[in-house]
Amino acid sequence: xxxxxxxxxxxxxxxxxxxxxxxxxxxxxxxxxxxxxxxxxxxxxxxxxxxxxxxxxxxxxxxxxxxxxxxxxxxxxxxxxxxxxxxxxxxxxxxxxxx
Numbered sequence: 804x805x806x807x808x809x810x811x812x813x814x815x816x817x818x819x820x821x822x823x824x825x826x827x828x829x830x831x832x833x834x835x836x837x838x839x840x841x842x843x844x845x846x847x848x849x850x851x852x853x854x855x856x857x858x859x860x861x862x863x864x865x866x867x868x869x870x871x872x873x874x875x876x877x878x879x880x881x882x883x884x885x886x887x888x889x890x891x892x893x894x895x896x897x898x899x900x901x902x
Contacts, residue, residue, distance in 0.1 A: 818851075819847070819848065819851060822844070822847050823844055826840045826843050826844055827840065
C-alpha cells in the first residue's frame with residue numbers, strides 16, 4: 804500500500820511532466836526514437852492511472868472499514884433516522900394539538 808500511495812503522490816507532484824521531459828530528452832539525444840518515446844510515456848501514464856485507481860479504492864475501503872468500526876450510521880441509515888424523527892415530531896405535534 805505504501806508504494807501505491809507513494810507513486811500516486813509523486814504523480815500528483817508533477818512527476819508525470821518530469822518523466823515526459825526525460826523521455827523527450829532521450830528522443831532528442833537519439834537514444835530513443837519518437838515511437839519508443841511515445842510508447843514509454845503511454846505506459847507510464849497508464850501505470851500512474853492504475854496506481855491512482857488502486858489508491859482510491861484502497862482509501863475508500865480503509866474509510867469504509869474505519870467508519871464500520873466506529874459504528875457510525877451509513878447515509879441511508881441516517882436518512883431513515885431523519886425520516887423517523889420527522890414522523891415522530893409530526894405525531895407529537897398532532898397529539899399536543901388534541902389537548
